[in-house]
Amino acid sequence: MTTARIQEQETALGLRQVSFGYGAHPVLDAVSFNVRAGELLAIVGPNGCGKSTILKLMAGLIRPSAGEVLLDDLPVASIPRRKLARRLTLLAQSNEAPEAMLVRDLVGLGRFSHEGWLRRDTPEDRRHIDGAMRRMDVEALADRRVGELSGGQLQRCRMAMTLAQDADILLLDEPTNHLDLKHQYALLEVARTQALAGRAVVAVLHDLTHASLHADRIILMSEGRIAAEGSPADVLTVEMMEAVYGIRTVAMPFGRAIVHLPEGALR
């Protein structure tokens, strides 16, 4: 995939008035937004406000009970899985990889949508797999088994699998989970680079400092609705922290970063 190709397509994945509930339990209420090629959009908000549910809807894994999730004007859930996998990839929170699988094979799963039934590992596949492993610093783990990895090592391998897919749109659910400081920033830099290369990146993040540093735009969710949307400076205000998280904070800007500390933490 080239940047030119993405920009020509002006990738647009969007929710239009989407509502969703698990059984009788309503989770999302008339949520609308778009993500565009070339931007990193962060979705933040308290536990249980519906962030992961939004990513599952965007990935076509679940269908809205009202409204539509559209990829280039088509309902995403109606697009055949293999075709959809060339357009978007989801790094989910949970890991379903078999414990006995080798890391290299796990990363290679990202190439599934590009393979015909009767071929494996073309030079193009190998280029993407090797590049993804290099970017996530997991080359040395290639021959280890999934079940032998630490939480952070596994998360980096799963992100490598996501990158190997070479999709236009990356949906990342708490991608920095389990990662140490160095690898948190390295992963977010990779996500940023993906956006700069013309991909659309949506990341659910809990760390608001990360969101302020890396996101072009932030959606702040509260109880299944969008409470605020805009630039980090517009969204991550003291007033919003109190209204949405129920915590009074002091905000400290450091360059692009906005750090919120609980009021009283500096006493």
Ligand SMILES: Nc1ncnc2c1ncn2[C@@H]1O[C@H](COP(=O)(O)OP(=O)(O)OP(=O)(O)O)[C@@H](O)[C@H]1O
């Ligand atoms: N499979 C499911 N069946 C029933 N309820 C679910 C299911 N998955 C999530 N929920 C509920 O839907 C709501 C939203 O969940 P979701 O995982 O989208 O929240 P979230 O904002 O990603 O939370 P967190 O920050 O804790 O990861 C929660 O109340 C949760 O308990």
